[in-house]
Amino acid sequence: MSDTTASRATLTTESGAPVADNQNSAQAGVGGPLLIQDQYLLEKLARFNRERIPERVVHARGSGAYGYFEVTADLTRFTKAHFLAEPGRRTEVFARFSTVAGNLGAADAVRDPRGFALKFYTEEGNYDLVGNNTPVFFIKDPLKFPDFIHTQKRDPYTGIQEADNVWDFWGLSPEATHQVTWLFGDRGIPASYRHMDGFGSHTYLWTNAEGQAYWVKYHFKTDQGIRTLTSAEAAELAGRDPDSHQRDLREAVDAGQFPSWTLKVQLMPVADAAKYRFNPFDLTKVWPHADYPLVEVGRLVLDRNPENVFAEVEQAAFSPNNFVPGIGPSPDKMLQGRLFAYADAHRYRLGVNHTQLAVNAPHAATARNHGRDGAMATNTGGRAKNYEPNSFGGPYETGEPLYAASPVTGHTGTFEAPSHAEDDDFVQAGNLYRLMSEDEKARLVANLAGFIAQVTRDDLVDRAVANFRAADAEYGDRLEAAVKALRTG
Known part of the structure; x- marks a missing residue:
């Protein structure tokens, strides 16, 4: 036996x-x-048959990296969250970026929102912030989410994404007009994950040590600068290198070109919400910076790649109901739906013990609760009693809530929110259009027209165009003319 073989x-x-x-x-x-007694053959084939787990229904195609978050400003007057306690404090983070509609093997360079999910391994447990690279979303009620995603996925008959399905739903859901305007504008296709901003998108609740509460929105501003692709550039890149964004992130981190983002927040005193000019918990709207300016919080830096993409990126499980003291939810209906749906998706995909996987496990301490058993349990609690209360020294509740009670209290059924002057679906979409330069408007109209022109029914086209006209008359007129030109050849 050679020395080389002996050392392996x-x-x-x-x-x-x-x-x-x-x-x-x-x-x-x-x-x-072949012999059935060949245990190694049977084991190898059987294991191979079971190597795949269900992919995410949305955000299946993703990339990730580890890093840290460093506080750069004193935020203690707004939140008692320990990891935000003072400038200079660092917390380890895992970040996962993704497209929304594509399957696990889909191309990266496509026109699609990007997931921007962060797991902060804080000293008080894991805090998950699950957002996108857009500050708004297509819908405002979780009841519509499965239907919306069905329109973006493959048609049950044709097996491909159908323009009729997409524009039928969007045309009948005018609240989507703002996000669609954003998506088909210049920022709809980021050049890489490093060159896009990230947003918490939802409204969250911060509470300080004195019990004062603030509504908060998160903005992660890329320090690399915004870079985007045109539709033509993206089509060429997706065909040449479907893994472009995955490759870019991994190679940048390996080369020591650590991507970073500056976190800024908007803060609204809780009492402002009822009298604000639109519903501040509506996910289809942004808070104008003139009303609530950006306040710097800290800096996110990614400096280490995962060793195994499946173990650490595919099995990473983010859930917006993973809060820490000082941070909590708002009455945002989409957020409320996601508080259940995300965690439930991971229990289905990865099993009830997915929080024991290394990428998901808290770094603060071993989780102490009365959950037991289930597939792949590694932290079984040993001999500890699995009930509460008990008199054998088991873990106990603190009696201290993570965050202040929401001003929305104890209603069942429909809750009648305060009326706001600008609670319509078109004001902010029109404002966004009018902020664009002439060149940006031309590209937006061309991108939209190219997709709408694929629709086979005139009524679906008319309804889609009408929503954009409601946002801005010129916007609708230009889009109608562009679609007509494409459809008549």
């Missing part, structure tokens, strides 16, 4: 026994049938 680790079976031959299956004589 021995290949083993799952049970640890050494493998004698990894090139040939056991046979009953030369040329004879």
